[in-house]
Amino acid sequence: MAPQALLSPLHQADGSATYSANGYSVIGAVNGPVEVSRRDELPEEAAIEVIVRPAAGVGSPRERHLESLLRTTLQHIILTRAHPRTLIQLTLQITSLPDEESAGDGSALSYSSLPLLPPLLTTALLALLSASIPLSTTLAAALVAISATGKIKCAPTAAEMVRAGPGVSSLHVFAFSAGRALVLAESEGDFEFGAWEEACAVAEEACCERVAGMEVDGEAGNGQAFLRGVVEGKVGREMRWRMAV
Amino acid sequence: MPRAAEISVNEREFILQGLKENIRLDGRPFDAFRSLELNFGDEHGVADVQLGKTRVIARVSAEVTAPFVDRKFDGIFNISTEFSPMASPAFEIGRPTEAENILSRILEKAIRRSGALDTESLCIIAGLKCFSLRADLHILDHDGGLIDASCIAVIAALQHFRRPDVAVEGENATIFSIREREPIPLSILHHPICVTFSYYNAGEIMLMDANLAEEQVREGEAVITMNRHGEVCQIAKYGGVSVDPMALLNCTSVALEKVKDITKFIQRRLEEDAKKRDVGGLIAELSAENAR
Numbered sequence A: 001m002a003p004q005a006l007l008s009p010l011h012q013a014d015g016s017a018t019y020s021a022n023g024y025s026v027i028g029a030v031n032g033p034v035e036v037s038r039r040d041e042l043p044e045e046a047a048i049e050v051i052v053r054p055a056a057g058v059g060s061p062r063e064r065h066l067e068s069l070l071r072t073t074l075q076h077i078i079l080t081r082a083h084p085r086t087l088i089q090l091t092l093q094i095t096s097l098p099d100e101e102s103a104g105d106g107s108a109l110s111y112s113s114l115p116l117l118p119p120l121l122t123t124a125l126l127a128l129l130s131a132s133i134p135l136s137t138t139l140a141a142a143l144v145a146i147s148a149t150g151k152i153k154c155a156p157t158a159a160e161m162v163r164a165g166p167g168v169s170s171l172h173v174f175a176f177s178a179g180r181a182l183v184l185a186e187s188e189g190d191f192e193f194g195a196w197e198e199a200c201a202v203a204e205e206a207c208c209e210r211v212a213g214m215e216v217d218g219e220a221g222n223g224q225a226f227l228r229g230v231v232e233g234k235v236g237r238e239m240r241w242r243m244a245v
Numbered sequence B: 001m002p003r004a005a006e007i008s009v010n011e012r013e014f015i016l017q018g019l020k021e022n023i024r025l026d027g028r029p030f031d032a033f034r035s036l037e038l039n040f041g042d043e044h045g046v047a048d049v050q051l052g053k054t055r056v057i058a059r060v061s062a063e064v065t066a067p068f069v070d071r072k073f074d075g076i077f078n079i080s081t082e083f084s085p086m087a088s089p090a091f092e093i094g095r096p097t098e099a100e101n102i103l104s105r106i107l108e109k110a111i112r113r114s115g116a117l118d119t120e121s122l123c124i125i126a127g128l129k130c131f132s133l134r135a136d137l138h139i140l141d142h143d144g145g146l147i148d149a150s151c152i153a154v155i156a157a158l159q160h161f162r163r164p165d166v167a168v169e170g171e172n173a174t175i176f177s178i179r180e181r182e183p184i185p186l187s188i189l190h191h192p193i194c195v196t197f198s199y200y201n202a203g204e205i206m207l208m209d210a211n212l213a214e215e216q217v218r219e220g221e222a223v224i225t226m227n228r229h230g231e232v233c234q235i236a237k238y239g240g241v242s243v244d245p246m247a248l249l250n251c252t253s254v255a256l257e258k259v260k261d262i263t264k265f266i267q268r269r270l271e272e273d274a275k276k277r278d279v280g281g282l283i284a285e286l287s288a289e290n291a292r
Helices: A061-075 A113-128 A158-166 A192-207 A223-238 B009-020 B098-112 B146-160 B212-217 B247-276 B279-286
Strands: A004-007 A017-020 A023-035 A049-055 A086-095 A137-149 A152-154 A168-177 A184-190 B036-040 B046-051 B054-063 B076-081 B124-127 B128-140 B166-169 B172-175 B193-201 B205-208 B220-226 B230-239
Touching: A004 A086, A004 A113, A004 A223, A017 A113, A017 A137, A023 A113, A049 A061, A061 A113, A086 A113, A086 B128, A113 A184, A113 A223, A137 A184, A137 A192, A137 A223, A152 A192, A158 A168, A158 B205, A168 A192, A192 A223, B009 B128, B009 B205, B009 B212, B036 B146, B036 B247, B046 B098, B046 B146, B054 B146, B076 B098, B076 B172, B098 B146, B098 B220, B098 B230, B124 B166, B128 B146, B146 B193, B146 B247, B193 B212, B193 B247, B205 B247, B220 B247, B230 B247
Parallel strands: A049 A086, B076 B128
Antiparallel strands: A004 A017, A017 A023, A023 A086, A137 A152, A137 A168, A168 A184, B036 B046, B046 B054, B054 B128, B124 B128, B166 B172, B193 B205, B193 B220, B220 B230
């Protein structure tokens, strides 16, 4: 199923977004810049707080790990120096997971937190865009699985991963900025450096827009193109009053 | 922790003046609920309730555990209400606010202690295995009426939830996954619904389903929980203002009408959802029941 996004579905938060892809649905809200507690206050930049809430149950070390990954990545994108001594608070609530994830059948899905990372990152970025927090660039993320036979598969679905079972030897998440710079690389499992480089190239292809002149019409799976479409829709709606004659 | 923006003196006066002239800020009559919407997720046991701008998602999940030693024949049922900063920056994780405490206490009284869910039916093998049911409430948007919306969400999610089927042979229990056997709905004994009344002007003015601004200027509130048979499950009264007992009794009959409407609404939405899932009447065809 093609990924779907909705900007600003919530009323109370400064900015919010829902994003669903591959059976994962996440709803994100941004409050900021708001007053910061004395403990977290930074004299020259905004503090960033990321909260990940699981669909069922209370937060575990897995969510804390995801939070720290998201925070360190977003720190480089948000122009924190524009809002010193404030807080930018990002809450991500996972609303649904693929059916296969909860099955717990020993495949790569049930113990890894990496498949969650791309939807969380995309939701975070969309929520930040919706809250009009100044960013230096946008980013797109992709999940790549390398099978035991060395086959590289970009954005595998949950069903595919369960079917492969122990056949998936490593999982990788890459995030690229709009300028094709690698901003996040997380890997799990056994792999060679050569395979990692290949996976990185595949992810870059999936995340970044094609160089001008090589444009293919109707390309859906592309991360940056998807973001552009969502933001274009938002700007179009907001600027409707100008277009009307 | 950032503080929530408090309502200004002018706004407060404006709302109170309006109420004295029988006008609500959003033009509703005093005894009207905001528009209620209820949607179910793709999975069983997920209910998304929108009451005006308030939005709450309840998710029910089950796992198999050992029952409590002193309650061998009962399953376990918990409601978890943890506010996140998504609804309001004033909510902080791990530091419950008063509103959060009141919400969890009322849901506990209204749903758990009133015996809405038959916990004995969750028992698999006495003293050894039982289902542990957990309802997680996610408050996404906060515009007042959290107690009413949360109660509707939990009751709807419980009715929508299906637990996996089990087969017991002596000391061994087999839990069948959703693919192997059609999962089973929970046995729910009655459907309690909360209705909140807010009091203004020393208890003279009574509002139903106040929104956030109206909640911030109210002097007292009374939460009445009833089921559609008119049985009162609990009454809780908060705030300093005193309320005439006869007026409170009158509230229960007003609440009953609302509870009937809401229960009917939940039932209708559940039926619509069941029809949507049952593509081509497959479930009826798969049933092995004989026509008698």
